[in-house]
Amino acid sequence: KAGVTQTPRYLIKTRGQQVTLSCSPISGHRSVSWYQQTPGQGLQFLFEYFSETQRNKGNFPGRFSGRQFSNSRSEMNVSTLELGDSALYLCASSLASTESSYEQYFGPGTRLTVT
Amino acid sequence: AQSVTQLGSHVSVSEGALVLLRCNYSSSVPPYLFWYVQYPNQGLQLLLKYTTGATLVKGINGFEAEFKKSETSFHLTKPSAHMSDAAEYFCAVSLAAGNKLTFGGGTRVLVKP
Numbered sequence: 001k002a003g004v005t006q007t008p009r010y011l012i013k014t015r016g017q018q019v020t021l022s023c024s025p026i027s028g029h030r031s032v033s034w035y036q037q038t039p040g041q042g043l044q045f046l047f048e049y050f051s052e053t054q055r056n057k058g059n060f061p062g063r064f065s066g067r068q069f070s071n072s073r074s075e076m077n078v079s080t081l082e083l084g085d086s087a088l089y090l091c092a093s094s095l096a097s098t099e100s101s102y103e104q105y106f107g108p109g110t111r112l113t114v115t
Numbered sequence: 116a117q118s119v120t121q122l123g124s125h126v127s128v129s130e131g132a133l134v135l136l137r138c139n140y141s142s143s144v145p146p147y148l149f150w151y152v153q154y155p156n157q158g159l160q161l162l163l164k165y166t167t168g169a170t171l172v173k174g175i176n177g178f179e180a181e182f183k184k185s186e187t188s189f190h191l192t193k194p195s196a197h198m199s200d201a202a203e204y205f206c207a208v209s210l211a212a213g214n215k216l217t218f219g220g221g222t223r224v225l226v227k228p
Contacts, residue, residue, distance in 0.1 A: 044218075
């Protein structure tokens with residue numbers, strides 16, 4: 001089975017621009033979560049989508065948004081980029097259910113650099 | 116709310132020596148606990164997980180962890196370190212529902228020959 005894939009792997013953007021990152025989960029997985037990893041803040045949860053609905057959201061400003069498609073693929077968008085948005089963005093997928101938590105499988109990440 | 120504390124941001128061990136990485140958590144409900152490993156320029160790989168049942172959990176690459184409810188701990192061990200174990204290790208907790216992982220700050224392991 002193919003793992004979680006993320007595109008692009010590397011991205012350089014300028015302050016004020018917007019960016020869209022893509023994540024394809026493992027086949028059959030319905031939940032997709034996004035995390036931001038920075039040296040200063042570590043790994044922080046952004047949001048989770050399950051069956052095209054945002055089920056959980058972390059403490060990030062509204063500039064960070066996401067969506068999930070009917071095939072479970074997910075995108076996250078960051079508008080009006082700031083220097084502090086430079087990070088490794090990780091996507092994770094899991095089988096998940098509405099009642100219990102299953103292990104999450106992570107993709108290789110997208111390294112975003114904002115200049 | 117849940118939180119995770121990993122003692123020691125850096126650990127140095129000799130090849131063949133015991134690896135011990137400490138993780139303490141706080142959670143308002145019985146937690147699901149995980150250990151992940153991250154190699155340079157890669158994503159996170161699941162080492163092992165505790166959900167319910169046996170408190171000693173065996174994972175991949177010879178790692179194991181023991182859930183101790185009374186100590187709110189989930190320490191990771193490996194009897195004999197290998198050079199390939201050099202990486203960063205993250206402990207994480209989630210509640211039964213919602214699938215959100217809360218991570219510790221990570222412990223970077225250096226293995227000396």
